Structure formats: structure tokens, C-alpha cells
Amino acid sequence: MSNHLAIATVTATLQRLLQSAIQGDVEGARVTTVRPDAIGTATPETGVNLYLYHVPTNFIWGNSAEIQRRNRQGLAANKARTALDMHYMISFYGNDAELEPQRLLGSVIRTLTDRSSISTDMIADTLADSNLGYLTESTLTNQVEQVSFQPLNLTIEDLSKIWSVFFQTAYNLSLAYKASVVMIEGEEVGSKPLPMGDRFGGVGAFVNQPTVTDVMHQDGRFVPIEAESRIIIRGTNLKEKDVFVRIGDAETRAENIEKNQIKLSLSSFPQELLKAGIQELQVIHRFPFRTEIGNNGNNNEESENDPIEKFRNVKSNVIPFVLRPTIIDASLDDLIDIGKGLRNATLIIEINWDVKPQQKVILALNEWSREEAKSYLFEVDSFEQDTRIIFFPVKEVKAGNYLIRLQIDGAESKLERDTDPGSSTYGLFMRPMLSIE
Structure with a gap:
């Protein structure tokens, strides 16, 4: 989930997204985040003003306190969460004679149509901006629910009321957008009272119960976690004699343990039990004890009555x-030239983990070209059992060389750059690539 910096991080990310778009469309335009009554005094002559004016509780998530306290698998969460929508008034000003x-x-409508949600990479770029150092500790990248944008269909009367009541200033050409959803997690561990009949049964929380606050790649928060990655688990009360880490159905013993940090390699987990996508990690302290069941009088042999x-x-x-996920291999089958430089084929991709039938799998093809590069998305046909080999029917694809990415439940395979400083393609994405002739 996200910490208290989530709201500001969404605004800063949206500001950077719009700035990169409008500066190429209207020379000298800038995106500001001031109050609308400051337009013309604290802003450039031409630009877009992004103002957060309303933060209501998200209708779906906020309608039930119990939903807020559950994770993706329906298990009770340890910390309370508040789900919010963010309503922005986006105003436009400049030379009316030149429209x-x-x-x-x-420009803004086109940008938010093309980029209707905030990706993890966009958030990472925002947090890496040296001008936004006050957002460095933001954990918005940990939020499972993606923040998306959609226009609010406000009437002239609605706009008039907002400008006259909230802003009390002259109206500028405006439209409103909603960002949804931001999940802010509290810091205090949640609790729920026992039923009346159980309150005096001596049940209580373990004093040294471990708490996990963060999971990240050992090389940094924004480095993607893959099959062979070494990860850092941070929290409190993590160090004990027998410590295990569980990811989904896979479990391994932790060796490199400090009081508030665990380091381990994902290669130590049974790989057949891991899968791509959103994973749930848990730290377990395991304490042995012996149950006194009794003894049958035989001192030489163990029996079912001995202590267990x-x-x-x-x-x-x-x-x-x-x-x-990691793409291991990619090949083509049933390649057909359908004319006009287009091809139909079956693209066969092998990955490092099994894909479950209920998982959503999308293939992204991006033409490796500097001129009018084409891009395509294909969703896999349904399959009935776990598999590491996926068949994508691709249709009407332009002949050329394509970078390949796979998205499984929103987890995207990594593209590799050319790291040779002497190469003409240094710094460009180069692998994995497939040629469709």
C-alpha cells in the first residue's frame, strides 16, 4: 500500500506527464499547481494549471470498512487503509487570439486518453527527479491498485459553482478529471475485538511478532524483481533462530538476517511454486515444542505415545x-504473407515460470524502428492447464523487427539495453527481439 506521500506523488507524476506533452505542442507552456486565483500572477503567460480541489472517499473501496482491511486474497490485513479519489480542476490560459x-x-485530453493510468516506471521517474526530493520516501510504487484517470462530466452549472464557491475568481477554460484510486495505509497495526465468549480465554498477540514494511530489489526500489534477483525485506522484529520466508505457496529458510532486515535470493525458493504477477510475501518465526502424550513403558523404542x-x-x-516473468525463447510458426507488407503467424513464447489458466496474459510487440514504428497488443487464447509455453495468434502485423514484452497479471517482462558504449545502439532497448519477415 501507499504511505502519506501518495497524494502528492500522484499530483507530481501527473504534472510531469502533462508537461512533457504540452511543451511540444505550445512553445513556452508550463504546468503549474497553484490555486486558480493565482493564475496570471504566479504563473507564466501560457500554460496549464493543475489544482486538486476535492478528495472524496472512493465509492467502491470506501463503502465498506471491512473491504479496506483486506488484502487481494481476502485475508485480513494488519493495517487500516483509506481509499481516496482525487478530483483535479485543469485550467488553460494563454493568448486567446492564437487559441x-x-x-x-x-493536448491534455489527448495525453490523458493515451496515458489513462500511472505506470510504476512513471512513478519511479518522478521519485528520481532531483527537484522532488521531498517525495523520495513515497511508497506509491507498492500500491497494487493502479491509479487511473477519467474525465468528470461537469455541467456549466457545476463548473460555475466550483469556480464561484471554491475559487472566487474569474473563470478560465477548464475541465475536471478524477484520479482513482489512492490507497493510504495507516501505521498502527489494526485490531478486532474477540467475541464476548472468548474475551477471557487468555488469547493475546505475540509480543515479538514480526512486521514487514517493504520488499525491494537489493540494488534499489525501482529495479525490477525477477527469478534470480536478491531481495531485501525490511520491517521490525525480523530476527529469530528459525526464520522462514513464504511467497505464495513457496517457502524457504532465511539465513542472512538482521533485526530489521532480511536478505535472500529468489533462487532459493522452489521455482516450480513461483509465478509471475503480484506476489504476497510473509515472514514466519517457527518455534519447536514437544507435546507430552505419555509413554507406553517401552524405553527402547519410540511409539505413538512418545512426546511429539x-x-x-x-x-x-x-x-x-x-x-x-522472463522470456526464455520466442519463435514463429504458420507465418503467412497476407499482402501489403502484413503477416499472420503464431508466436510461441517460452517463459521461466508456469502461467496459471486464471492469469491474464498480454503480448506487446514494438517495432524496432526510428520512423513510424508500429506497436501491437495481443491477448492469449484461453488455456486449460499450467504452462510455460504460450501461443499467441498474431494478425495483420507489419513485417519487421520487434521488441517483445509479456505482461502477466500486470507484471511485465524486462527489456534489455545495449550496454556497449562503443556501439551505435548504446543505451537503446535491444532484447528480446524477434524478426517477422
Whole structure:
């Protein structure tokens, strides 16, 4: 989930997104985040003003306190969450004789149509901006629910009321957008009272229960986590004698443990139990104890009545992170030239983990070209059992060389750049690539 910096991070990311778009459409235009009554005094002559004027509770998530306290699998969460929508008034100003406000309006609408949600990479770029150092500790990248944008269909009367009541200033050409949803997690561990009949049964929380606050690649928060990655788990009360880490159905013993940090490699997990997509990680302290069942009088042999060693598990909260798939191989079958430089084919992709039938799998093809590069999205046909080999029917694809990405439940495979400084393609994405002739 996201911490208290989530709201500001969404605004800053949206500002950077719009700035990169409008500066190429209207020379000298800038995106500001001041109050609308400051337009003309604290702003450039031409630009777009982004103002957050209303933050209501999200209708779907906020309608039930119980939903707020559950994770993706329906298990009770340890910390309370508040789900919010963010309503923005986007105003446009400039030289009306040259229709600058209207040109800026069109630029913003086009941008938010093409980029209707905030990706993890966009958030990472925002947090890496040296001018936004006050957002460095933001954890918006950990939020499972993606923040998306959609226009608010306000009437002239609605706009008039907002400008006259909230802003009390002259009206500028404007439109409103909603960002949804931002999940802000509290810091206090949640609790729920026992039923009346159980309140005096001596049940209580473990004093040294582990708590996990963050999962990240050891090389940095914005480095993607893959099959062979080494990860860092941060939290409190993590160090004990027997510590295990569970990801989904896979479990491994943790060796490199400090009081508030665990380091381990994902290669230590049974790979057949891992899958791409949103994963749920949990730290477990395992304490052995012996149950005294009795003895049958035979001192030489063990029997079913001898003491039995069992284990008591003390579990941390569950925290999500994204595990990216890796493309092992890609090939073509049934390639057909359908004319006009277009091809039909079956693209066969092998990945490093099994894909489950219920998972959503999307293929992205981006032509490796500097001129009018084509891009395509294809969704896999349904399959009935776990598989590592996926067949995509691709149709009406322009002949050429294509970078390949796979998205499984929103977890995207990694593209590799050319790292040779002497190469003419240094710094460009080069792999994995497939030629469709």
C-alpha cells in the first residue's frame, strides 16, 4: 500500500506527464499547481494549471470498512487503509487570439486518453527527479491498485459553482478529471475485538511478532524483481533462530538476517511454486515444542505415545510485490504473407515460470524502428492447464523487427539495453527481439 506521500506523488507524476506533452505542442507552456486565483500572477503567460480541489472517499473501496482491511486474497490485513479519489480542476490560459488555451486543452485530453493510468516506471521517474526530493520516501510504487484517470462530466452549472464557491475568481477554460484510486495505509497495526465468549480465554498477540514494511530489489526500489534477483525485506522484529520466508505457496529458510532486515535470493525458493504477477510475501518465526502424550513403558523404542515435536508459527503481516516473468525463447510458426507488407503467424513464447489458466496474459510487440514504428497488443487464447509455453495468434502485423514484452497479471517482462558504449545502439532497448519477415 501507499504511505502519506501518495497524494502528492500522484499530483507530481501527473504534472510531469502533462508537461512533457504540452511543451511540444505550445512553445513556452508550463504546468503549474497553484490555486486558480493565482493564475496570471504566479504563473507564466501560457500554460496549464493543475489544482486538486476535492478528495472524496472512493465509492467502491470506501463503502465498506471491512473491504479496506483486506488484502487481494481476502485475508485480513494488519493495517487500516483509506481509499481516496482525487478530483483535479485543469485550467488553460494563454493568448486567446492564437487559441492557445484551446490548443492546450486538446493536448491534455489527448495525453490523458493515451496515458489513462500511472505506470510504476512513471512513478519511479518522478521519485528520481532531483527537484522532488521531498517525495523520495513515497511508497506509491507498492500500491497494487493502479491509479487511473477519467474525465468528470461537469455541467456549466457545476463548473460555475466550483469556480464561484471554491475559487472566487474569474473563470478560465477548464475541465475536471478524477484520479482513482489512492490507497493510504495507516501505521498502527489494526485490531478486532474477540467475541464476548472468548474475551477471557487468555488469547493475546505475540509480543515479538514480526512486521514487514517493504520488499525491494537489493540494488534499489525501482529495479525490477525477477527469478534470480536478491531481495531485501525490511520491517521490525525480523530476527529469530528459525526464520522462514513464504511467497505464495513457496517457502524457504532465511539465513542472512538482521533485526530489521532480511536478505535472500529468489533462487532459493522452489521455482516450480513461483509465478509471475503480484506476489504476497510473509515472514514466519517457527518455534519447536514437544507435546507430552505419555509413554507406553517401552524405553527402547519410540511409539505413538512418545512426546511429539511440533512447531508454533508466528507470522508477520502479508505484503505485496511484483515478480516479473522472463522470456526464455520466442519463435514463429504458420507465418503467412497476407499482402501489403502484413503477416499472420503464431508466436510461441517460452517463459521461466508456469502461467496459471486464471492469469491474464498480454503480448506487446514494438517495432524496432526510428520512423513510424508500429506497436501491437495481443491477448492469449484461453488455456486449460499450467504452462510455460504460450501461443499467441498474431494478425495483420507489419513485417519487421520487434521488441517483445509479456505482461502477466500486470507484471511485465524486462527489456534489455545495449550496454556497449562503443556501439551505435548504446543505451537503446535491444532484447528480446524477434524478426517477422
